[in-house]
Amino acid sequence: MFRTILVANRGEIALRVIRACRELGIRSVAVYSRADADSAHVRAADEAVCVGPAAPARSYLHIPNIVGAALKTGADAVHPGYGFLSENPDFARVCAEEGLAFIGPPPDVMAALGDKSSARRLIGAAGLPLLPGTVEPVASAEEAAAVADRIGYPVILKAVAGGGGRGITVVRDPADLPRALRTTRADAQALFRDPSVYLERYLEGARHIEVQVVCDDHGNAVHLGERDCSVQRRNQKLVEESPSPAVDDALRERIGQEAVRACREVGYRGVGTMEFLLDAEGRHWFMEMNTRIQVEHPVTEMVTDIDLVAEQIRVAAGAPLSFAQDDVRLRGHAIECRINAEDPDRGFAPAPGRLDRFEPPGGPWVRVDTHCVAGSEVPPYYDSMIAKVIVWGEDRDAAADRMRRALEEFRAEGPGTRTTLGFHLRLIDHAEFRRGRVTTDFLARHTV
Incomplete structure (x- = not known):
């Protein structure tokens, strides 16, 4: 197992990885820009290193500064989180050249799957359906x-x-x-x-379905069911849930096994997500593969009771998967809402600022992944997400009811700052959402 992991990211995902390191007995190192000097992930890590000014190109995307921080602090591995350098094969190669384990797939596999044209060629050769x-x-x-x-x-x-x-x-x-x-x-x-x-x-009225996969270096590969990510604005996800209300057991098994087979054929290792479109006739089509942990991984964790980040770290350290396909059981239903500092009334325009009041919800089967507290500043330089609210219920209706209650409790307010909390409350009560009739053009067809 690794001794020290440098977390090459910020915000809630950096904090999520640091917590996984703590539970695994691994020392953690945070990196931060000068705009994030007071961020929660900096306080939570065992050590923190400033890697540059606020601009991402000079801090979180600056490979020499990130790798230098890892070498300086004695890290033996780097976790990239999502976004920033997480799908950059050059970064993974530099890490390898410097003797640092990159917690993700091999660089050549990442490069092949990150190129959408190459990915279509490889996945098509593996027998998956292409549009x-x-x-x-x-x-x-x-x-x-x-x-x-x-x-x-x-x-x-x-x-x-x-x-x-x-x-x-x-x-x-x-x-x-x-x-x-x-x-x-x-x-x-x-x-x-x-x-x-x-x-x-282009598929009109399609659903966005993705399959979570985990693979090790010992020939083991499993899928952990699917997530439905169809509620989107500008092709970016707002709500995710598992399982999908449009996927039955037979389709779940079929697309899951197809995803696993493709991962084996391309030599994938680690946590990844195979993304599909589901058309009105129930046919699925490969779209792309994300070679990293996903923002929405908590909904899978909630319905499988599997810690994906911990498993990702163990696999990168050379351990075999701690579970087999037969051990994966989907239980109940989970929904995640991304809470962004955005103004839904202005086309979801970013609305950064100070959060004078920040009171996340709690209670049974409610999880909030966030790096914010009262007084936090939401800077304009990075992604606008300030929290993810994830709930679990015995079925989809129960999960939706619990999400409404959690959103009603949530307070995130500040001068000039707007959030998507009100939007999500209206969405959860929308009749078509409640019926599970959600497609990628939902917001174009409905007023929320």
């Missing part, structure tokens, strides 16, 4: 038009190096395709330094 479209990047507007005419509109253009719901354009009219291709390529270059774009059929 009609291109596997390789689109070479020209003429090629894009020919493919779109063949598979039918609407189509979606996606940045090969994309992520986080960015670098995506839906095209419904053939006349708009050349301009959309130019714009998406320019966005991809600006966001990801790679203008490559691929094209596939």
